[in-house]
Each structure stands twice: as structure tokens, then as C-alpha cells.
Amino acid sequence: MTDTTPTPRDVLLLANLGTPSAPTPEAVSRYLGEFLADPRVVQLPRLFWLPMLRLVVLPLRSRRVAHNYGEIWMDGGSPLEVHTRRLAAAVQPLLPGVHVEHVMRYGEPALTRRLRELRAEGARVLVLPLYPQYSTTTTASMADVIARELPAARMVEDYHVDPDWVRAVAESIRRHREHHGRGERLLFSFHGIPQRVVDQGDPYERQCHASARAIAAELGLADGEWQLTFQSRFGGGKWLSPATDATVRALAGEGVKRIDVVCPGFSADCLETLEEISMQNAGFFREAGGETLSYIPCLNDEPAHARAIAGLAQRGFDAWR
Incomplete structure (x- = not known):
């Protein structure tokens, strides 16, 4: 049957x-x-x-x-x-x-x-x-x-190091730079979490660094051409560092005029990328003497x-x- x-x-x-x-x-x-x-x-x-x-x-x-x-x-x-x-x-x-x-x-x-x-x-x-x-x-x-x-x-x-995902992020960065020019530094900005969470064994920080290194390698970037930062601090206590907002101000203070920022911890654009990075941190960069913070969109669809x-x-x- x-x-x-x-x-x-x-x-x-x-x-x-x-x-x-x-x-x-x-x-x-x-x-x-x-x-x-x-x-x-x-x-x-x-x-x-x-x-x-x-x-x-x-x-x-x-x-x-x-x-x-x-x-x-x-x-x-x-x-x-x-x-x-x-x-x-x-x-x-x-x-x-x-x-x-x-x-x-x-x-x-x-x-x-x-x-x-x-x-x-x-x-x-x-x-x-x-x-x-x-x-x-x-x-x-x-x-x-x-x-x-x-x-x-x-x-x-x-x-976090899936080869197809790494290539997709790297290609989106290449495409953005071809159309909008290339900044003097590429920042990989990830959402922050409290340091005590990492100290308790959370693998997030380690995986963020692995993602950034893999994408930078796919792009053929030297160590001095990129750096990793953490954004979106909420509340007190020590959070993962360096902070994105402090970093963009510091780079402007060092005489860097143009930076590119990508957020590979976010799969889709949202408040933290479109408002916090593309608007708020771009303002911080200009106020500190920089000229252009160029935000590279998430992969979206x-x-x-x-x-x-x-x-x-x-x-x-x-x-x-």
C-alpha cells in the first residue's frame, strides 16, 4: 500500500x-x-x-x-x-x-x-x-x-568567514570605491557589546576580527589600510574598543580627509548604519577636520x-x- x-x-x-x-x-x-x-x-x-x-x-x-x-x-x-x-x-x-x-x-x-x-x-x-x-x-x-x-x-x-559571504562583502566595497572613489582608510565598524560579556567567553569579538581580516585579505589590503572599530554603545561599563566615533574623530585630527566605513556585522541597512554611521559619525568626522566619510551600504538584497x-x-x- x-x-x-x-x-x-x-x-x-x-x-x-x-x-x-x-x-x-x-x-x-x-x-x-x-x-x-x-x-x-x-x-x-x-x-x-x-x-x-x-x-x-x-x-x-x-x-x-x-x-x-x-x-x-x-x-x-x-x-x-x-x-x-x-x-x-x-x-x-x-x-x-x-x-x-x-x-x-x-x-x-x-x-x-x-x-x-x-x-x-x-x-x-x-x-x-x-x-x-x-x-x-x-x-x-x-x-x-x-x-x-x-x-x-x-x-x-x-x-563570519563563509567564503561566499566574504567575497560578497569585498565585492561591494570594490564596487563602491569604483563609483565613489577610495578613502585613505577603510573602517570595519561592528556593533559593540560589553567587554564583560566577552570576558565570560562570548566569541563575538574574535569572530569580528576574523571577518575583518578575511574581507581585507580578499581585497588585498595591507594592515595600515584598514582598521576595526565598534559602535552603538548603550549604557555604562567598559565596552569593546576602539569606538567608532572616537576613531573617526582621531583620524580627522591626524589629517585624514576621507575615510570609507563598512558595517559587516549588519546584513541589512538599519538605524545603526544609516543614521549612526552615515549621518552621525559623518558629522563627527567633519567637525574634527575631516572632509568625507563615505558609508558603504550593507549587502541587503x-x-x-x-x-x-x-x-x-x-x-x-x-x-x-
Whole structure:
């Protein structure tokens, strides 16, 4: 007798961090409230941190952050959501037999809810966090959700030196420099995390350095032509260094007139790249005597990025079979 039971479909979830649903204080407060309440993100005692978050941090930050989002908002929504959605659409035709969609760890479309739905459907699910470098502050939070909602799902932990991804980033830098000229220095700016997290064994800093070295090698850059920095400090304590904002000011003070900045820890352009780097840090550089900070966009939905992500996913599904 022939078995007519349908085979559960393969589903790839491209998972990014998240974004507010609108550039308003209310939407930003909801998003930041979910994001900053995650104990993986802010590793402080809950009894101390949660009241401070609700009573102090959100009221003070939401209006300013909403204004910043308003500076970069796109017709289709937040840049992070738009570019992540487009990336999923670009990956889809490269994976016949796999259903590809995008989700967010915080905000919508919610990873938590989608995993619950797929559990009920009996789908075989591969989650690919769009964080090239692994960190307990980001990737591990997605693993927490998977373990809770769909333990049978699998996850790609990182791809910080994946050859296809490295080539895609390097090619995007070459292309940018061909069209916009070449700066005197190339900065690789990664999102920062507290130093104590690294001291506890988090591999993020090491993987960031490995990514930067691999991309620089692919470009054929000498050591003095590039450097690595960390951006987006939040709160007190010691964070990974050197800081991007301090570095761009220092370079300008040394007489450097033009620098290029790329952010290979971000898969899609977002507030931290479009506002913090391209606008805010460009202003810091000019104020300190520099002339041009040229921001090199994230890979977003570029074909080479889609191919690299599809290759990672295909290997993930192949290992399952």
C-alpha cells in the first residue's frame, strides 16, 4: 500500500533583530520595551533593570529614537524590515522546494509566533539568524526561542568567514570605491557589546576580527589600510574598543580627509548604519577636520548576498537529510 502521508515542507526563516512598526514614540517604546527587556540583551538584575527600563529609559529614549527613525524611514517601512523582506524574496528562487520567509526576533513578523505556527504544521524548519558573527547577546536569544517553541528546528549559528559571504562583502566595497572613489582608510565598524560579556567567553569579538581580516585579505589590503572599530554603545561599563566615533574623530585630527566605513556585522541597512554611521559619525568626522566619510551600504538584497545565504541554507538542509 502506498503511503499518502504528505512530506512536511522545508521552511527557511531568515531572522533579523527587529524594528519598530512606525517612526513614532509609541511604536518605538513598544519595540524597545521588548528588545531591552530580553535578559540576553541587557544582563542586569531584573528587579533593578525592568523598573528602570519602563520608568526612565523608555520615556527618555523613545521620542529621540523615533525622530532618528523618521530620518531614514522608507516608503515600505523601516529599512531593516524592507531590506530583510527583499532578501527573503531574492533567496526564494535559489532554493526550489524550500519556503523562504523573513521574521524578527523582536517586533513583527514575530519569530516566536511563526515557530508556534510551523510546529502545528509539522514543517521542517531551519532558522538562519542574519548575524554573521555569533554572540550570546543576539544569536543565543534566537536559540532560546527555538528551544522553547520548536526544539526540532535547526539554526545556523554563524557565517563570519563563509567564503561566499566574504567575497560578497569585498565585492561591494570594490564596487563602491569604483563609483565613489577610495578613502585613505577603510573602517570595519561592528556593533559593540560589553567587554564583560566577552570576558565570560562570548566569541563575538574574535569572530569580528576574523571577518575583518578575511574581507581585507580578499581585497588585498595591507594592515595600515584598514582598521576595526565598534559602535552603538548603550549604557555604562567598559565596552569593546576602539569606538567608532572616537576613531573617526582621531583620524580627522591626524589629517585624514576621507575615510570609507563598512558595517559587516549588519546584513541589512538599519538605524545603526544609516543614521549612526552615515549621518552621525559623518558629522563627527567633519567637525574634527575631516572632509568625507563615505558609508558603504550593507549587502541587503544584492544577488551575491542572496546566493551566499542560499548556500548556507542549502548546506543546512543537506546536513538534515
